[in-house]
Amino acid sequence: GENVEQHPSTLSVQEGDSAVIKCTYSDSASNYFPWYKQELGKRPQLIIDIRSNVGEKKDQRIAVTLNKTAKHFSLHITETQPEDSAVYFCAASEYFGNEKLTFGTGTRLTIIP
Amino acid sequence: GAVVSQHPSWVICKSGTSVKIECRSLDFQATTMFWYRQFPKQSLMLMATSNEGSKATYEQGVEKDKFLINHASLTLSTLTVTSAHPEDSSFYICSAFFQRGGDHLKAYGYTFGSGTRLTVV
Numbered sequence: 591g592e593n594v595e596q597h598p599s600t601l602s603v604q605e606g607d608s609a610v611i612k613c614t615y616s617d618s619a620s621n622y623f624p625w626y627k628q629e630l631g632k633r634p635q636l637i638i639d640i641r642s643n644v645g646e647k648k649d650q651r652i653a654v655t656l657n658k659t660a661k662h663f664s665l666h667i668t669e670t671q672p673e674d675s676a677v678y679f680c681a682a683s684e685y686f687g688n689e690k691l692t693f694g695t696g697t698r699l700t701i702i703p
Numbered sequence: 704g705a706v707v708s709q710h711p712s713w714v715i716c717k718s719g720t721s722v723k724i725e726c727r728s729l730d731f732q733a734t735t736m737f738w739y740r741q742f743p744k745q746s747l748m749l750m751a752t753s754n755e756g757s758k759a760t761y762e763q764g765v766e767k768d769k770f771l772i773n774h775a776s777l778t779l780s781t782l783t784v785t786s787a788h789p790e791d792s793s794f795y796i797c798s799a800f801f802q803r804g805g806d807h808l809k810a811y812g813y814t815f816g817s818g819t820r821l822t823v824v
Contacts, residue, residue, distance in 0.1 A: 633815040688735045688800045693746045
């Protein structure tokens, strides 16, 4: 089955700086890669996703890059703000559709004012 | 759109009792519901996948007789934790895939319930 590794487990950055979180996956058949933000006791919230037919996607301060050959994808947050502080999870799915997500281990991001 | 309503949001039960958690898709039909468990400061771990009208598929190491899943309709899936023990205390969350727009795929993704904090005392 799929295995998703995520690094780092914790990350502290100064407000205004950029944050990068990286994930690697094992199953070359995976083709959907979402990123979620989760606040304590709350449901995961999708912040950006990418499918395997593209290499990069951007939405304002957030971007995701995908390297299918190396089987890794990264989340980039620019101009970080205190409200970006949360736990971030990457995930991978083998099939775009009704297929389970395999989550990474999570990154606790702290933005230092 | 694409809302999954999960109840209860929290529950405290005595050891040995059973607890039922419900997830309803409010504005779409969820043919498949994924049930996850999340221990403090850990990731979401898939427990089982329920399909409407058929038996659930459980992940390795998850006891199907302890975690009973029912998916009787396209809008309702339930997870019952039977004979709960303190080690079952966790955050349980359901998720379903939605797709809108047909071939144009104008909106799609996985939507999550709000989660249920189970504490077994």
